[in-house]
Amino acid sequence: DEGAVLQPRPAVVTVMGHVDHGKTSLLDALRQTSVAAKEAGGITQHLGAFVVDMPSGSLITFLDTPGHAAFSAMRARGAAVTDIVVLVVAADDGVMQQTLEAMSHAQAAGVPIVVAINKCDKPAADPERVKMQLGAEGLLLEDLGGDVQVVEVSAKSKVGLDKLEEALLLQAEMMDLKSRIDGPAQAYVVEARLDRGRGPLATAIVKSGTLICGQYIVAGAEWGRIRAIRDMLGMTTTSGKPAMPVEIEGLKGLPMAGDDVVVVNTEERARMLSHGRKKKLEKDRLLKASEERT
Ligand code: GTP
Ligand code: NA
Ligand code: MG
DSSP: OTTOOEEEOOEEEEEEESTTSSHHHHHHHHHHTOHHHHHTTTOOOOSSEEEEEOTTSOEEEEEEOSSSHHHHHHHHTTOOOOSEEEEEEETTTOSOHHHHHHHHHHHHTTOOEEEEEEOTTSTTOOHHHHHHHHHHTTOOBGGGTSSBOEEEOBTTTTBSHHHHHHHHHHHHHHHTOEEEOSSBOEEEEEEEEEETTTEEEEEEEEEESBEETTOEEEETTEEEEEEEEEOTTSOEESEEOTTOEEEEEEESSOOOTTOEEEEESSHHHHHHHHHHHHHHHHHHHHHHHHHHHO
16 A cells, blocks of 8 residues: 555444453443434444544444454464454453453554453442453553553443443554545455345445445455445445445355455456366365364
8 A cells, every 4th residue: 555645533442351241232232322322213233343423523333243253363374354352241240251261352453452341330340450450461551551442331331331332542642543535455354144035135334445335355265246335334335434334135155254355457357367266165174174184
């Protein structure tokens, strides 16, 4: 992207943490604070990624992780689609196995963490204990003189959500996030599903450039021509811009979470690239199978 004009873009935030600590609930609560959600009159935003537009006018793109599969896949491919990880820890349970896994995933990827201590409404909540546990694991919390922000929240009682948004905006501001907006898009798949009528649908986040309807793309090992692009409200749009989640229709098969999306000039090029990648996947699969036998 050397020499390209860079423009500020929203932060892409991934919510991670131990099972049932409230990742999805927290996202739902944040989503309800979104201006767009209010304007849409409660229409369900159907993507696993969505944008919260705060009263201040700032945007944040959020990704949910059911387990760490998607994040690990992205990390493995060096995609680094995530700018910030929100590490959700239930105030009653405290630090658990997957809390630590999420923490090390984020640290290995060099992604800054903001801690959200959730379920603070519960009688058994002990946020101080959670902070001690995280500190003991080497996380340098601001309360203990470090620079990792910690907020106490309750997704259930909708307490502390403004503080969490503030913390994320502060973190994003420090990172000075910018992307090239012109030219061919580079994007990453966050989820994919098969729709009966519309065929394979991939939710993607554009990393740089602009994705345009009608373009030939290769997503992982799959190719297609973009037939439709939808935004997080399910509205048809003509293009996808950096940090904005979009749903792409037109692929011939289902890509995987973490797969990269590239734009190519011709159908022939798309087919060739897809074919090459499929052969490589098959070769890797056979190699792995033979290694497992020996
Ligand atoms: P997985 O995706 O399955 O790992 O779970 P999750 O982390 O997304 O948690 P989820 O949002 O599904 O919440 C798990 C349970 O905790 C649900 O029963 C929620 O109602 C409950 N819960 C979530 N947040 C809060 C909270 O702030 N307070 C209380 N009391 N309960 C909560
Ligand atoms: Na759950
Ligand atoms: Mg969940």
